[in-house]
Amino acid sequence: MKTIYRNLIIIVVAIFATNFTANAQSLSLEKASNIKGVTSVYISKMMLSQIGESKLVGGVNIEDIASYLNSVEIVIAEDKNCAKELRQETNKLSKLPGVELLTKIKDDDENVTIYGKMKGNIYEAVLLIVDDGEDLIVILITGNIPLDKIAELTK
Amino acid sequence: MTPTANQNKIIELLNLYYDGKTTIEQEQTLIKYFSEETDIPKELLAERDLIMAMRETVDIEIPAKLEEELVNHIDKLDRKEQFRNSSWVKRFGIPAIAASIVIAIAVGAFLTYSPIDPINNNVVANNQLIAANTTRYDEVTNIDVAYQETEKALMLLSSKLNKSGHGLAVADVKINHINHKLNSILK
Incomplete structure (x- = not known):
C-alpha cells in the first residue's frame, strides 16, 4: 500500500512540476489575458506574416518589423483591481531568466518600463508596460528582432 | 597386496x-x-x-554482506507479494490503476490547457476568418485588425522609446547588452 501511495505521489508531483516548469518558463501574457476585466489581443506569427502592404507609419516600416515577429500580445486593464492583478502577473514576467530592464521613463503621470530578452544581438522579446496608477497597458512582442530594428523605432 | x-x-x-x-x-x-x-x-x-x-x-569464501543481501532480497520479494495482495490491486487490478492514472493526467492536461470562453470585453475579430483553429480565445483572426493592433503596439513602443530621448534608448539598449555580456563573462 505504501508503495502505491509513494508512486502516486511521485506521479502527481511530476505532473505538477512539469506544468509549473512549462508555465514558469514561458514569456507570454496568456495567463494575464485570463484576468477578469482585462481587454486582450493576441496576434500570432501566421497573422503577422499576412501583413503584406509595406506602409511607413510615423517613420516605422510596420511590414518590415512584423516579419521579425512571432507574436504580439496586448493586455489592457482599465480597472484598479484588474490592473493590480495584471501588475502582479507582469512583475512575474519581468523576473523570468534572461529578461532585463532596458529603460524606465516617467512621462507625465505615466510610468513606462521596457524590458527585453536578448540572445546575442537579437531581441527574443520586448515587454512594454505603461502604468498610470489606474490603467495599465502591457505589450509583449516576441520574435527574433535585430538590435537595429529596435533602434529604428527610436528614429 | x-x-x-x-x-x-x-x-x-x-x-x-x-x-x-x-x-x-x-x-x-x-x-x-x-x-x-x-x-x-x-x-x-x-x-x-x-x-x-x-x-x-x-575453501569457498562467503561474501561478508551475503546475509544482509539475502535478507534485503527476501524483503523485496515480500514487498512485491504485498503489493500484489494489496486491497487496491486486488480490487481494481494493475491495468485499472494504470488507466486511472492516464485519465487523471488527461483531465489535468485538459483543465490546464483548455481555452476559456471568450469574454465580451476582449477584442476579437470575427470577420474575414482565416484561421479556423485558434489556440487562444483572444487571437486576432482578421488581417486588418492584426495590422492595426501591431501598428498600435509598435507605435506605442516607438513613442515611448522616443520619450526617453533620441539615441538614449539605443544607448541604453547597447549599455544593457554590454552589461549582460560583462556579467556573463564575470560569472
Missing part, C-alpha cells in the same frame, strides 16, 4: 566420510594423507582424486 595399518585406517576414515560421519580433524587426516603420501594403492587412487577435488571446493 595387503593394506598397511595406516591404509586400513584411511579406508575406515573414507567409509566414515562417505557416511557423513567424519569430524573436521578426520577429514584433514584424509586430505593430509592423499596430498603427502606418495605410495597410494591403486584401489585408493580414485578416492584420492575425489578427496582432493572436494578439498578444492571446501
